[in-house]
Amino acid sequence: MCGGGTTIDTRICLLWRDKACRLLLGVFLSFAALLFCCLIWGKHLVVSVDGQEIPVIQFRGTVADALAKARVTLREADIVEPSLYSRVADAERIQVTRVTTEEITDQQFVPFGVEKKPDRKLAPGQQKVLRYGSYGLSRNYVQVTYQDGKEVKRETLRKVLIRKPQPMVVAYGPNYAVSRSSQRPVIGGAIRSNSIPEKGGKILTAVSTAYTHTGHRTATGIYPYEGVVSVDPRVIPLSTKLYVENYGYAVAADTGGGIKGNRIDVFFNTYQQAISWGRRTVKVHILE
Structure with a gap:
């Protein structure tokens, strides 16, 4: 570029080229010095947001400053950890959780x-x-x-x-008389007592569970109420009158997919009563 021309022109050209080289070298050295300072004294942060990990180098300032450098825009309900105005520390992770x-x-x-x-x-x-x-x-x-x-x-x-729900209306006969020592509270119209019927037929030992309202009718077409028991009809025919130990007098009026063999499912009006009954082994009197 500096070839040809007079000697003065050649000297001017070389002078400008030398200045340009020195300027470029100065910029390079300044950048290298800045990079070195960042590596040595800068705080290395990671901003985790929207499934990304954004590295940030910051000498001082707050979490909010780091998010500004990472160009993260916060929404009103977003959660930032640590808090926005806490001072940043080296090797710190800033977690931004988007809330919608x-x-x-x-x-x-x-x-x-x-x-x-x-x-x-x-x-x-x-x-x-x-x-x-x-x-x-x-x-x-x-x-x-x-x-x-x-x-x-x-x-x-x-x-x-x-x-609005419409209540079920159930009529019931008088309670069985029981001795004062064996009497239990009446729940849902059925006697809860340990008194055994004076006249009874076959007695089965069965594993019992409990259920409550489901919104569906029983296998016999009625809505269940306390005193309805689900049975395996191969063991206890439907419509059989029963006495279930610690439950009371009942009728076999429902079936269930899990009720097989010597198993019964007794009905309660509330979920809490059904949970309290749990799973237990009882004696079932087949009444004649």
């Missing part, structure tokens, strides 16, 4: 209650359904919270009753 919410609706059955009416025309311990109950229906407005796309919480904002 949405409102959804779902429908839920409202269980019906049971109204009991005494009826002296019925035999002691006998029950008769006067009116089958029906479940109500409610619409629930639910706020779902997500963290990084994963559901972490559901909160019911409000409930709207769409259809």
Whole structure:
């Protein structure tokens, strides 16, 4: 580039080229010095956000400054750990959790209650359904919270009753008389006692479990109530009157896929009663 021309022109050209080389060398050395300082005295951070790991080198400042360098934009509900205004430390990881919410609706059955009416025309311990109950229906407005796309919480904002439940009405005969020492509280119209029927037929030993309202009818077409027992009809025919130890007088009016052999499933009005019954071995009297 400096070839040809006068001697003065050649000298000027060489002078400019020398200045340019020195300038480039100065810039390179400055950059190298800056890089060296960053490596030695800079704080090495990692910002974890949106599935990415963003490295950041920072001499001082807060977590908020580090996020600004990483060009991370926060939303109002996002969670940052450590907190935004804490001072950064070397080898620190800054975790940004994206928080979003949405409102959804779902429908839920409202269980019906049971109204009991005494009826002296019925035999002691006998029950008769006067009116089958029906479940109500409610619409629930639910706020779902997500963290990084994963559901972490559901909160019911409000409930709207769409259809009121209708109670089941059951008539029952007078309670069996039992001695004062053996008497137990009456639950759901059935006697809870250890008194054994004076006249009984075959006695089975069975493994018993409990169930409660499901919204479905039994195998005999009725809605279950306390005193209904699910059986294996090959062992205990449907419509057989029973006395179940610690449960009371009952009728075999339902079946179940898991009820095989000497097993029964006794019905309770509430989930808590069914859980309290649990699983136990009982004696079942086949009444004649």
